[in-house]
Amino acid sequence: xxxxxxxxxxxTARVCFHCGEPVAPDLDLSVVIDGESRAMCCQGCRAVASLxxxxxxxxxxxxRTNYNERPExxxxxxxxxxxxxxxPLLAAxxxxxxxxxxxxxSLLLGGVNCAACTWLIEHSMNRLPGVSQALxxxxxxxxxxxxxxxxxxxxxxxxxxHNLGYRxxxxxxxxxxxxxxxxxxxxxxxxxxxxxxxxxxxxxxxxLHAGDIQGIEENYRALLRWVSLPVAGFxxxxxxxxxxxxxxxxxxxxxxxxxxxxxxxxxxxxAASAWATISGSGQxxxxxxxxxxxxxxxxxxxxxxxxxRQLFIWSDAESSLxxxxxxxxxxxxxxxxxxxxRPQDTILVKAGDSVPVDAxxxxxxxAVKEDTFNGEHLPRAVAAGDTIxxxxxxxxxxxxxxxxxxxxxxxxxxxxxxVEMAQHSKPRITILADRIASWFVAGIxxxxxxxxxxxxxxxPDQAFWIALSVLVISCPCALALATPAALTNxxxxxxxxxxxxxxxxxxxxxxxxxxxxxxKTGTLTQGLLTIAEVRPLGDMPGAAVLATAxxxxxxxxxxxxxxxxxxxxxxxxxxxxxxxxxxxxGYFGDQRYRIGxxxxxxxxxxxxxxxxxxxxxxxxxxxxxxxLAWIGLTDAERPESxxxxxxxxxxxxxxxxxxxxxxxxxxxxxxxxGIQTVNSNQSPQQKxxxxxxxxxxxxxxxxxxxxxxxxxxxxxxDASFAVSGATDLARSxxxxxxxxxxxxxxxxxxxxxxxxxxxxxxxxxxxxGYNLCAIPLAAMGFVPPWxxxxxxxxxxxxxxxxxxxxxxxxxxxxxxx
Amino acid sequence: xxxxYLLIPIALVFCVIAIKLLLWAISSGQYDDLDKEAWxxxxxxxxAKPEPSTRDRSTPAPNDD
Numbered sequence: 001x002x003x004x005x006x007x008x009x010x011x012t013a014r015v016c017f018h019c020g021e022p023v024a025p026d027l028d029l030s031v032v033i034d035g036e037s038r039a040m041c042c043q044g045c046r047a048v049a050s051l052x053x054x055x056x057x058x059x060x061x062x063x064r065t066n067y068n069e070r071p072e073x074x075x076x077x078x079x080x081x082x083x084x085x086x087x088p089l090l091a092a093x094x095x096x097x098x099x100x101x102x103x104x105x106s107l108l109l110g111g112v113n114c115a116a117c118t119w120l121i122e123h124s125m126n127r128l129p130g131v132s133q134a135l136x137x138x139x140x141x142x143x144x145x146x147x148x149x150x151x152x153x154x155x156x157x158x159x160x161x162h163n164l165g166y167r168x169x170x171x172x173x174x175x176x177x178x179x180x181x182x183x184x185x186x187x188x189x190x191x192x193x194x195x196x197x198x199x200x201x202x203x204x205x206x207x208l209h210a211g212d213i214q215g216i217e218e219n220y221r222a223l224l225r226w227v228s229l230p231v232a233g234f235x236x237x238x239x240x241x242x243x244x245x246x247x248x249x250x251x252x253x254x255x256x257x258x259x260x261x262x263x264x265x266x267x268x269x270x271a272a273s274a275w276a277t278i279s280g281s282g283q284x285x286x287x288x289x290x291x292x293x294x295x296x297x298x299x300x301x302x303x304x305x306x307x308x309r310q311l312f313i314w315s316d317a318e319s320s321l322x323x324x325x326x327x328x329x330x331x332x333x334x335x336x337x338x339x340x341x342r343p344q345d346t347i348l349v350k351a352g353d354s355v356p357v358d359a360x361x362x363x364x365x366x367a368v369k370e371d372t373f374n375g376e377h378l379p380r381a382v383a384a385g386d387t388i389x390x391x392x393x394x395x396x397x398x399x400x401x402x403x404x405x406x407x408x409x410x411x412x413x414x415x416x417x418x419v420e421m422a423q424h425s426k427p428r429i430t431i432l433a434d435r436i437a438s439w440f441v442a443g444i445x446x447x448x449x450x451x452x453x454x455x456x457x458x459x460p461d462q463a464f465w466i467a468l469s470v471l472v473i474s475c476p477c478a479l480a481l482a483t484p485a486a487l488t489n490x491x492x493x494x495x496x497x498x499x500x501x502x503x504x505x506x507x508x509x510x511x512x513x514x515x516x517x518x519x520k521t522g523t524l525t526q527g528l529l530t531i532a533e534v535r536p537l538g539d540m541p542g543a544a545v546l547a548t549a550x551x552x553x554x555x556x557x558x559x560x561x562x563x564x565x566x567x568x569x570x571x572x573x574x575x576x577x578x579x580x581x582x583x584x585x586g587y588f589g590d591q592r593y594r595i596g597x598x599x600x601x602x603x604x605x606x607x608x609x610x611x612x613x614x615x616x617x618x619x620x621x622x623x624x625x626x627x628l629a630w631i632g633l634t635d636a637e638r639p640e641s642x643x644x645x646x647x648x649x650x651x652x653x654x655x656x657x658x659x660x661x662x663x664x665x666x667x668x669x670x671x672x673x674g675i676q677t678v679n680s681n682q683s684p685q686q687k688x689x690x691x692x693x694x695x696x697x698x699x700x701x702x703x704x705x706x707x708x709x710x711x712x713x714x715x716x717x718d719a720s721f722a723v724s725g726a727t728d729l730a731r732s733x734x735x736x737x738x739x740x741x742x743x744x745x746x747x748x749x750x751x752x753x754x755x756x757x758x759x760x761x762x763x764x765x766x767x768x769g770y771n772l773c774a775i776p777l778a779a780m781g782f783v784p785p786w787x788x789x790x791x792x793x794x795x796x797x798x799x800x801x802x803x804x805x806x807x808x809x810x811x812x813x814x815x816x817x
Numbered sequence: 818x819x820x821x822y823l824l825i826p827i828a829l830v831f832c833v834i835a836i837k838l839l840l841w842a843i844s845s846g847q848y849d850d851l852d853k854e855a856w857x858x859x860x861x862x863x864x865a866k867p868e869p870s871t872r873d874r875s876t877p878a879p880n881d882d
Binding site for chain 1: 852
């Protein structure tokens with residue numbers, strides 16, 4: 001229907017002030033913030049925004065740099081679920097009692113994405129009774145709270161964080177997290193020492209250079225050299241150690257990497273300078289040694305910092321499960337921590353709750369939404385005897401079920417294991433610079449040795465210094481900086497546009513990728529069912545059909561009902577009842593109406609016609625004895641999908657659709673978008689295997705996805721994107737996260753990656769070209785040491801400056817700045 | 818110029834002290850979160866309790882998009 005498409009296009013202009021998602025037309029929810037009425041997209045956002053403004057923290061909205069995440073549940077939060085954390089045994093795993101009676105607890109926060117969030121959380125938490133200190137670590141998404149258990153409960157703290165619109169979880173210190181945090185501090189220490197050392201040695205070096213120009217007494221020159229020696233020595237031993245150890249580690253395995261020429265340059269330049277100091281001859285290069293160390297450490301530190309953030313938002317499949325479960329014990333229903341569930345226990349899963357563990361239904365009819373495993377929206381009907389899986393959502397009605405296996409044997413745990421396997425089998429690209437490095441090292445060693453030998457024959461007393469100047473001038477600063485400088489700048493430029501780059505090296509893979517694979521639901525489509533078509537069958541016009549349907553769907557939690565939530569209901573609907581697995585029934589006046597499956601409608605309207613054939617999801621509406629309409633629902637594609645697919649194809653990539661969906665939707669969507677290759681009905685493991693098969697054939701594969709079921713394939717692809725609204729697990733596996741959910745960012749990233757590759761090549765060409773010109777001159781003894789030092793610095797600066805060009809032409813996007 | 822023999826070692830001692838202090842600060846976790854601190858220094862210390870009326874005119878429309 002064109003009119004509806006137009007309406008949809010119009011309404012995108014109206015976005016929720018809190019989370020930035022489109023607001024459905026006719027939806028009138030708003031909160032007064034800073035004296036202006038702001039539109040909200042759902043009750044959840046409204047509740048959070050009201051809480052924030054109600055406590056005088058609206059300054060947050062002025063300071064934030066990103067939209068917030070949409071709160072998970074639209075219903076009032078189920079505080080009961082947090083009560084399990086008051087259990088002393090469970091609480092002890094992530095909290096600590098102090099001597100003065102207070103308790104310190106660490107929470108892992110989901111949804112914290114800018115510094116303003118930390119401000120909001122800290123100030124809001126500090127006002128709670130009994131809380132003496134609340135500190136957020138943004139880098140680790142961690143909240144540390146100290147509170148008095150006499151005045152505050154753990155569940156109260158969880159509930160408050162939840163009410164602010166963030167997702168609290170217990171923060172368990174794992175070895176990986178501890179190691180990462182220790183590594184970070186060690187890196188920072190090395191960088192700090194190198195920085196301070198650089199200043200000191202630089203100061204002495206200026207005096208020495210000035211002395212070279214205007215003359216300096218021999219004893220002062222010796223003094224300055226002698227004091228530079230220990231400082232530079234300390235920097236080399238303490239800060240530059242990672243280069244030496246990495247070079248040695250690879251050398252033992254017979255691999256020549258960039259760290260080797262770096263270590264050679266640092267080690268030899270330092271040794272030569274030390275020898276010059278002791279013997280009182282020659283030239284010292286202490287300043288170059290220390291500065292080079294500092295710059296390389298800085299580049300490495302920045303890169304690792306962006307990678308580390310991903311480790312801390314690291315999430316596993318298990319964390320998507322509820323922490324509490326309702327268990328039958330001695331005939332009573334009790335809430336217990338999920339870990340206490342054992343096989344054969346009888347559990348109760350209420351409508352709307354996640355299934356905590358793989359179980360067999362004992363009693364009750366319902367439907368479970370299994371998008372965790374297949375990405376589909378439409379739930380699967382279950383009855384007694386059917387198995388329900390951990391991580392799926394029970395949609396329709398409460399069921400009792402018997403626990404089958406522990407978490408570690410569940411289907412979800414198998415998914416998690418695939419994710420881990422994917423991480424290990426992710427192809428490691430050989431970085432171009434490393435490939436060059438091996439040739440470079442071999443070449444340098446050869447040239448140096450030849451030079452030394454030739455000069456030894458002719459002028460023996462000059463041989464050592466000339467050979468050394470060859471080594472120094474070939475110092476691979478520029479070569480070593482060429483790649484990291486370009487990658488860091490490209491990542492920063494992308495970040496400014498709302499794309500979080502989590503593994504910078506993925507930019508190099510992306511620039512050479514041959515295949516781009518899309519997930520369907522939530523990636524190419526919006527991930528929500530919307531009304532695509534209304535086919536009246538009786539006397540009732542379309543608008544009235546929708547109003548009646550909306551009235552019947554009013555209280556349903558089924559995914560279908562969300563499509564009707566924005567439509568104004570027809571008045572007078574009463575006695576609405578839900579028939580599990582069939583549909584809804586209600587009365588207008590004394591007329592009975594039904595909405596739901598064909599079979600359900602035919603029960604009261606026997607001449608209801610057969611389902612139309614087009615590939616939509618059809619539901620029927622009828623009155624007692626009279627069919628009224630077919631309503632066709634579909635998961636509408638994102639408006640930009642078609643354009644993105646077209647652009648990417650023009651860039652020469654092969655596009656495939658890889659969907660977990662088993663319905664007829666996938667091929668239809670593919671045909672509409674012009675995608676030839678479609679693989680539907682794929683399990684997470686099959687998706688992963690498909691990508692690996694492509695990779696074996698030599699393809700470089702990029703993948704775009706959002707769901708838990710995409711996590712393994714995102715992990716194994718050479719480069720991967722998670723779109724906004726993606727599950728934590730998918731985000732933690734993706735190399736790029738698109739914050740604003742606009743698929744056009746994919747083409748943007750592709751362009752930037754290619755541009756970045758070009759800059760890397762220019763940098764490498766310059767660095768190599770410079771060396772090719774300078775080395776022969778040095779070998780012939782034409783280059784004085786000061787010229788070598790200047791040439792080295794200039795060439796590094798040129799590489800850094802060239803990389804900065806990647807920033808140009810990327811204006812800050814309004815929504816992220 | 819004789820004083821250099823005294824001044825340079827003193828400078829080195831200060832350098833050692835500065836490095837020690839910095840290493841201590843890093844070990845005690847003061848540099849664990851570099852993102853927040855840069856922003857926090859500009860933020861209000863303690864926001865006032867609700868006072869919607871006074872803010873209306875003083876602030877231009879917040880940059881919400």
